[in-house]
Amino acid sequence: MHHSFTAASTLVVGAAALFLTPTSSAQTFDVYVSLSSDDTVAGATVRDEDILVHSDGEVARVALPSEALALWAGNAMLGDIDAFHDHGLAGPAPDSFYLSLLSNEHGFQDGDVLRFENGTLSVFIPEAAFGVVTGVDADLDVDAFQLDADGTVYFSLAEDETSTFLSGDTAGTIGDGDILCWVAGANAATIIFTESEVTAMVNQALGNATASGDTKGLARDPETGALLFCVQSPSSDDGTVISTANGGSLIGAHEEADFGFDGGGELDALTVKRTSYPTLAVEVSTVTAGDDVTVEVTGAPSNSAFLLVASTALSTGVTIPLGGWGGLVLVDDAVLTATLVAAPYLIIVTDALGRGTLTTNVPATLGPTEWVLQAIAPGPHLTSTNPLLLGVEQ
Ligand SMILES: [Ca+2]
Ligand SMILES: [Ca+2]
Numbered sequence: 001m002h003h004s005f006t007a008a009s010t011l012v013v014g015a016a017a018l019f020l021t022p023t024s025s026a027q028t029f030d031v032y033v034s035l036s037s038d039d040t041v042a043g044a045t046v047r048d049e050d051i052l053v054h055s056d057g058e059v060a061r062v063a064l065p066s067e068a069l070a071l072w073a074g075n076a077m078l079g080d081i082d083a084f085h086d087h088g089l090a091g092p093a094p095d096s097f098y099l100s101l102l103s104n105e106h107g108f109q110d111g112d113v114l115r116f117e118n119g120t121l122s123v124f125i126p127e128a129a130f131g132v133v134t135g136v137d138a139d140l141d142v143d144a145f146q147l148d149a150d151g152t153v154y155f156s157l158a159e160d161e162t163s164t165f166l167s168g169d170t171a172g173t174i175g176d177g178d179i180l181c182w183v184a185g186a187n188a189a190t191i192i193f194t195e196s197e198v199t200a201m202v203n204q205a206l207g208n209a210t211a212s213g214d215t216k217g218l219a220r221d222p223e224t225g226a227l228l229f230c231v232q233s234p235s236s237d238d239g240t241v242i243s244t245a246n247g248g249s250l251i252g253a254h255e256e257a258d259f260g261f262d263g264g265g266e267l268d269a270l271t272v273k274r275t276s277y278p279t280l281a282v283e284v285s286t287v288t289a290g291d292d293v294t295v296e297v298t299g300a301p302s303n304s305a306f307l308l309v310a311s312t313a314l315s316t317g318v319t320i321p322l323g324g325w326g327g328l329v330l331v332d333d334a335v336l337t338a339t340l341v342a343a344p345y346l347i348i349v350t351d352a353l354g355r356g357t358l359t360t361n362v363p364a365t366l367g368p369t370e371w372v373l374q375a376i377a378p379g380p381h382l383t384s385t386n387p388l389l390l391g392v393e394q
């Protein structure tokens with residue numbers, strides 16, 4: 001919305017601005033996304049295996065680093081995440097998260113939808129089940145996933161696949177840009193938008209005439225109820241969140257330029273953020289004993305103090321209930337005791353933007369081993385970050 005004022009009206013602009021409603025349909029919800037290639041934001045690396053968060057008016061930042069995801073994969077770093085879903089359940093944060101992988105790895109298929117359950121990654125919907133409801137008698141890769149509260153699944157495939165009973169734009173073929181719907185308990189999925197219909201929505205939203213190609217992310221707008229999606233093309237907008245509302249529209253937030261990616265910034269996973277917690281990230285996955293390591297807290301209350309703690313493993317449940325991630329989730333062992341004793345040296349203080357860092361030395365006598373780190377704010381904020389895995393080598 002653009003307002004033009006005559007010279008005579010300029011004196012009242014300031015007062016009028018107080019009563020302006022937000023422009024167009026500006027949305028206030030945040031999104032979690034993942035990238036299809038590594039990139040940087042303001043010089044900071046963001047990897048295609050990380051989950052990022054984006055808030056309107058800010059640049060993207062890492063929300064769930066790969067070192068955290070590794071904890072649920074047997075202390076193994078996962079590759080590229082190509083679908084992510086936040087189901088917004090009560091309880092510890094990871095219970096709400098679902099994901100799919102770009103490649104077959106760690107015993108999982110790229111067509112599986114996985115979830116965090118009982119301290120591990122487990123298969124929520126296997127690739128084979130997607131094969132049954134799509135009539136695809138071959139490997140398939142799910143690359144977009146939205147789970148509604150009633151159990152209905154919306155999804156897209158990463159490649160064009162031949163189907164025995166579904167047809168997108170081409171008879172007998174499901175296109176990688178098609179959006180499918182699988183009603184809970186149904187024997188078959190349906191194509192609700194073919195790739196050409198997705199292209200038409202993108203063309204209307206962006207005012208272009210480009211074929212949108214692969215549909216790479218799906219989510220549900222919590223305010224309008226419309227499906228949200230992101231697509232492969234054009235490159236200038238493959239980081240833009242588009243709504244199916246009104247035959248294809250922008251939502252007034254989460255457009256490619258808003259994310260602040262220095263490179264291409266193509267999104268390959270999308271969900272609306274329903275679960276909030278401060279993030280703990282580490283500058284390197286593995287540190288040499290005797291060297292310094294820097295950890296960073298972001299998305300935290302401003303001017304707050306976090307205690308960095310370490311242990312050798314995740315606990316089976318929440319040791320001390322707190323907000324954010326859900327509480328302290330480290331095994332109570334000698335390492336945890338040692339870091340608690342060293343507490344005066346392991347404090348992370350956040351700034352006005354809720355960001356803080358701590359550089360600390362890893363004892364030369366330590367390792368090789370693996371630590372699980374977490375930051376907790378036991379003071380008035382009573383919150384906790386995600387845990388993460390840090391390898392120590394000699
Ligand atoms: Ca990714
Ligand atoms: Ca996948």
Ligand SMILES: [Ca+2]
Binds near residue numbers: 176
């Ligand atoms: Ca797709």
